[in-house]
Amino acid sequence: MDIKTLKEKLNLKLLCGDDLDRTITGCYCGDLLSWVMSRAQENDVWLTVMGNINSVGVAVLADVACIVLTENAALDADALQRAEQNGVVILQTDKNTYQMAAAISQLI
Amino acid sequence: MEEVRLHYDVNAYDFTCAGEASGKLKRSLKNLGFNSAVIRNVAIAVYEAEINMVIHAEGGVIDAIITPDCITVILADHGPGIPDIELAMKEGYSTAPENVRALGFGAGMGLPNIKKYTDEMNIDTVIGVGTTITLKVYNK
Numbered sequence: 001m002d003i004k005t006l007k008e009k010l011n012l013k014l015l016c017g018d019d020l021d022r023t024i025t026g027c028y029c030g031d032l033l034s035w036v037m038s039r040a041q042e043n044d045v046w047l048t049v050m051g052n053i054n055s056v057g058v059a060v061l062a063d064v065a066c067i068v069l070t071e072n073a074a075l076d077a078d079a080l081q082r083a084e085q086n087g088v089v090i091l092q093t094d095k096n097t098y099q100m101a102a103a104i105s106q107l108i
Numbered sequence: 109m110e111e112v113r114l115h116y117d118v119n120a121y122d123f124t125c126a127g128e129a130s131g132k133l134k135r136s137l138k139n140l141g142f143n144s145a146v147i148r149n150v151a152i153a154v155y156e157a158e159i160n161m162v163i164h165a166e167g168g169v170i171d172a173i174i175t176p177d178c179i180t181v182i183l184a185d186h187g188p189g190i191p192d193i194e195l196a197m198k199e200g201y202s203t204a205p206e207n208v209r210a211l212g213f214g215a216g217m218g219l220p221n222i223k224k225y226t227d228e229m230n231i232d233t234v235i236g237v238g239t240t241i242t243l244k245v246y247n248k
Contacts, residue, residue, distance in 0.1 A: 034217035037152055038224065042144070050212045057127030061134060061151045063144075078124055
């Protein structure tokens with residue numbers, strides 16, 4: 001499944017990024033950056049409430065497919081800028097991380 | 109490929125730049141044609157060490173020496189040093205302050221992650237003088 005399909009099926013709001021054709025192969029949930037960076041897999045959807053610039057750095061280094069900010073967690077202005085520079089796709093949902101992960105597991 | 113040397117400066121207490129050096133190194137390794145597993149291991153280890161420099165030391169310098177067989181990264185700071193390396197190597201042990209934890213750091217995974225993702229890691233630390241971490245990842 002690609003990011004575009006995920007966005008449409010789960011009604012996610014696109015905050016930045018345009019590579020929506022990228023394939024998603026899994027999902028990882030977490031807010032502690034070191035934990036996420038070492039455990040998340042390439043092409044995972046990463047569910048988190050951390051919308052700061054360091055999350056973008058971790059997304060780039062771990063090569064996740066996209067970030068989904070759950071519970072409408074805000075994306076900081078400098079994080080948005082860094083994400084645009086690095087082509088990181090960031091989406092947002094009002095659902096919590098559990099609800100989102102459960103919904104994603106039905107799709108992939 | 110000839111030997112490639114890269115140098116990065118890490119600013120103190122600047123979380124907006126944290127991760128820049130490891131990001132740049134990652135791109136360079138990609139351009140040099142290393143496989144994604146090797147790149148990921150180096151990127152994770154260097155990111156952790158870079159964040160440690162920002163949190164605990166007053167920044168520092170990173171030097172990478174890249175050959176076709178091995179990527180060596182030397183991270184040197186003039187921070188307070190590590191009083192108990194064995195304790196610092198324990199997963200979950202962290203001395204990161206509260207404001208840093210609020211940013212998602214301070215999981216106590218920094219040094220353990222560096223060890224986990226490298227083939228060799230050496231910590232040279234002197235209290236009040238600084239810490240130099242040398243890590244190696246072999247190109248497999």
